[in-house]
Amino acid sequence: MKFLPRSAAVENVVAQIKSGTVAYSLFALARLFLEKPARYEVKLTAPAESPMFQLGEHGAVSSDREFLDRSAFRSAKSDFYKIDITESEPIKGNFTNVARCRLSGTVLGPTNHHDYQRRLRNLYEQRFSRRMSFPEYQHKIEIVSDPAVIEKWKEDARKHTTFTTLRDEPPQSFSSEADAERHFRQHYLDGLIQNVAEVTIATSQIADRDLRRVVEEAWNRETKSPSQMMQELAGWFRENGLHIFRHRRGMLFVSPIYPRPLPQGQETSPQVRAILETISAQPRIGRKELADKIIVDPSTPLRTSLAPEEAEKAKLALASDLKWLINGGHVIEFNDGSLDLPRAKTKPKEKEGSSVVANASPVRTVSPANESAETPKETEDVVAASVSDAELNKQGSAAANASTTEETEIGGS
Numbered sequence: 001m002k003f004l005p006r007s008a009a010v011e012n013v014v015a016q017i018k019s020g021t022v023a024y025s026l027f028a029l030a031r032l033f034l035e036k037p038a039r040y041e042v043k044l045t046a047p048a049e050s051p052m053f054q055l056g057e058h059g060a061v062s063s064d065r066e067f068l069d070r071s072a073f074r075s076a077k078s079d080f081y082k083i084d085i086t087e088s089e090p091i092k093g094n095f096t097n098v099a100r101c102r103l104s105g106t107v108l109g110p111t112n113h114h115d116y117q118r119r120l121r122n123l124y125e126q127r128f129s130r131r132m133s134f135p136e137y138q139h140k141i142e143i144v145s146d147p148a149v150i151e152k153w154k155e156d157a158r159k160h161t162t163f164t165t166l167r168d169e170p171p172q173s174f175s176s177e178a179d180a181e182r183h184f185r186q187h188y189l190d191g192l193i194q195n196v197a198e199v200t201i202a203t204s205q206i207a208d209r210d211l212r213r214v215v216e217e218a219w220n221r222e223t224k225s226p227s228q229m230m231q232e233l234a235g236w237f238r239e240n241g242l243h244i245f246r247h248r249r250g251m252l253f254v255s256p257i258y259p260r261p262l263p264q265g266q267e268t269s270p271q272v273r274a275i276l277e278t279i280s281a282q283p284r285i286g287r288k289e290l291a292d293k294i295i296v297d298p299s300t301p302l303r304t305s306l307a308p309e310e311a312e313k314a315k316l317a318l319a320s321d322l323k324w325l326i327n328g329g330h331v332i333e334f335n336d337g338s339l340d341l342p343r344a345k346t347k348p349k350e351k352e353g354s355s356v357v358a359n360a361s362p363v364r365t366v367s368p369a370n371e372s373a374e375t376p377k378e379t380e381d382v383v384a385a386s387v388s389d390a391e392l393n394k395q396g397s398a399a400a401n402a403s404t405t406e407e408t409e410i411g412g413s
């Protein structure tokens with residue numbers, strides 16, 4: 001069993017990610033897709049010893065063929081019949097009680113009403129004839145004196161339903177649901193239920209309770225550690241030109257911008273240097289805190305005490321430099337508003353005895369003198385073209401255990 005993102009929902013998310021410059025947690029996005037059934041589908045594979053059945057090409061799915069047979073008309077009637085509902089004149093007369101089916105909750109009307117026996121027989125044939133005899137079913141009928149229930153029956157009794165065939169020439173019409181179901185079983189049901197080895201469906205198409213319970217249990221496990229959904233989303237994002245990278249204890253993120261540290265040894269302006277130094281000293285700092293550190297903080301060598309107009313100009317200049325750094329991938333802005341530097345690639349260092357120790361290259365507070373400068377790929381720490389299932393399983397479990405889910409505002413229907 002696998003949970004797959006719906007293509008329409010993925011396309012909405014991809015468009016929203018591409019419209020900005022921020023990075024999103026892949027773990028949080030996977031959970032976001034699993035939150036609503038409209039955002040994902042379920043891929044079911046039947047084992048050889050437990051066959052699976054589907055009603056038509058896109059209908060309900062169940063592991064119980066008899067269940068599908070019993071519910072076939074209710075599930076597929078709109079595909080074979082045009083259903084028209086008309087209302088007659090209000091029912092006259094005073095009624096003190098009505099009969100109600102305890103099994104389905106259907107209100108059948110007063111037992112002395114002229115239409116009661118027909119409604120009782122139709123309900124029995126449609127819903128319960130394969131489970132019990134008619135005398136047994138009659139014991140499941142109760143008498144209710146609630147005025148609200150009586151009024152509801154009066155409203156429902158005014159409605160008359162007509163079923164007209166969509167596939168017959170000339171069309172045939174039926175004034176009762178029982179007659180329409182009888183026609184359906186004689187002409188359409190044969191061959192409609194098919195054995196399927198694998199099917200991808202919405203959760204609303206899962207018909208029987210046992211199969212639904214199995215899916216719910218799998219959904220609970222996947223929500224806690226959504227490695228399958230992360231794998232599927234990562235593939236979709238790469239196909240659409242987005243970048244998957246690791247950051248913050250190896251967590252996976254997606255962004256429209258390729259993260260890359262600034263190349264070492266390049267001169268840069270004092271303000272760009274101050275931005276990088278401040279973010280390096282205080283990872284996950286916000287934009288406002290960054291501005292306060294660089295512009296307002298008197299201990300900062302770049303600014304001491306500025307007049308309001310000068311401070312406003314300084315903020316605009318800071319925003320411009322920060323935008324350039326973010327667009328170049330030299331600073332990562334996450335969807336929670338925090339800022340951080342890309343992780344530098346670790347370089348192995350050999351010691352005597354053939355032991356190898358990986359020493360992380362420190363982040364230099366330097367930046368390019370102009371925007372056209374090339375960035376060497378040796379310092380990039382971006383996930384390659386594919387991430388294995390084992391890596392994503394580890395990623396999902398670590399994220400769940402650490403409870404570090406990123407809050408995200410991105411959505412998809």
